[in-house]
Amino acid sequence: MSDNAEYVPPKVWTWDQESGGRFANINRPIAGATHDKDLPVGKHPLQLYSLATPNGVKVTIMLEELLALGHAGAEYDAWLINIGEGDQFSSGFVAANPNSKIPALMDHSTNPPTRVFESGSILMYLAEKFGEFLPEGGVARTECLSWLFWQMGSAPFLGGGFGHFYAYAPFKQEYPINRYAMEVKRQMDVLDRHLAGHRYMAGADYTIADMAIWPWYGGLAKGILYEAGEFLDVASYKHVNRWADEIAARPAAQRGRMVNRTFGALESQLRERHDAGDFDTKTQDKIEAAEGAK
Numbered sequence: 001m002s003d004n005a006e007y008v009p010p011k012v013w014t015w016d017q018e019s020g021g022r023f024a025n026i027n028r029p030i031a032g033a034t035h036d037k038d039l040p041v042g043k044h045p046l047q048l049y050s051l052a053t054p055n056g057v058k059v060t061i062m063l064e065e066l067l068a069l070g071h072a073g074a075e076y077d078a079w080l081i082n083i084g085e086g087d088q089f090s091s092g093f094v095a096a097n098p099n100s101k102i103p104a105l106m107d108h109s110t111n112p113p114t115r116v117f118e119s120g121s122i123l124m125y126l127a128e129k130f131g132e133f134l135p136e137g138g139v140a141r142t143e144c145l146s147w148l149f150w151q152m153g154s155a156p157f158l159g160g161g162f163g164h165f166y167a168y169a170p171f172k173q174e175y176p177i178n179r180y181a182m183e184v185k186r187q188m189d190v191l192d193r194h195l196a197g198h199r200y201m202a203g204a205d206y207t208i209a210d211m212a213i214w215p216w217y218g219g220l221a222k223g224i225l226y227e228a229g230e231f232l233d234v235a236s237y238k239h240v241n242r243w244a245d246e247i248a249a250r251p252a253a254q255r256g257r258m259v260n261r262t263f264g265a266l267e268s269q270l271r272e273r274h275d276a277g278d279f280d281t282k283t284q285d286k287i288e289a290a291e292g293a294k
């Protein structure tokens with residue numbers, strides 16, 4: 001394959017070649033389980049199966065925010081789903097989320113347990129269950145849900161479009177990078193104009209709309225996502241940067257981004273969380289130091 005070779009699609013697409021790029025090993029054109037394996041179940045009613053990608057972090061931030069408000073019922077076990085290893089294709093995971101993507105939540109406080117998949121649906125479920133971070137009615141609720149769904153529709157252009165072609169594709173091509181850079185900059189401008197006049201996405205209060213948008217667009221604004229800060233001139237989105245910094249300073253956001261994290265500094269990785277105390281004792285630096293001392 002060369003950058004300039006034109007692709008002539010055959011009459012019928014067949015799965016006879018790797019698409020190439022990072023994640024090529026987990027991409028497949030069929031759904032369903034590849035192997036039989038049950039999901040583990042811990043001691044809390046809420047069981048989260050996830051990974052600290054932006055989509056996963058939305059939910060761990062919400063759970064940590066609920067706990068910070070004193071909702072003991074939001075205690076949770078967070079199990080690591082290693083998508084690079086294909087954990088999302090186990091029979092247990094597919095039963096929790098037929099779409100085989102993290103995050104997935106099982107609520108064992110209902111009988112039978114309730115499965116919830118799609119991060120936006122999980123955020124709404126938790127917001128309604130605990131009566132927090134989603135205004136109860138009126139314009140504020142509508143505004144919150146509009147921005148929540150804006151994220152669900154927009155982020156695939158950032159992740160699957162721009163991020164894929166800029167950072168993960170086997171070689172760089174001008175056409176897709178140009179197309180998606182244009183769209184992502186437009187999206188950042190949408191946010192910047194809105195945040196110029198609003199402290200948070202839905203107005204004066206911090207809501208699930210902020211929790212959904214921040215891991216993606218806050219990460220992009222701070223130059224963390226795809227190391228594309230300079231390329232997209234993210235520093236120019238001043239209001240997005242102000243909002244991103246404000247959320248980054250929240251202790252619950254700091255804890256939430258550590259859960260199910262398998263990359264970055266060892267002290268920032270809490271690969272599985274089963275107890276609030278795990279942040280002090282079970283980060284990867286401490287686990288590896290204890291193993292080294294044996």
Ligand SMILES: N[C@@H](CCC(=O)N[C@@H](CS)C(=O)NCC(=O)O)C(=O)O
Nearest residue numbers: 026053055083101102103118119120
């Ligand atoms: N719309 C979904 C997107 C979830 C998603 O794309 N998850 C990715 C990780 S960020 C995943 O699990 N990928 C595994 C795969 O595609 O096999 C949501 O918001 O929950």
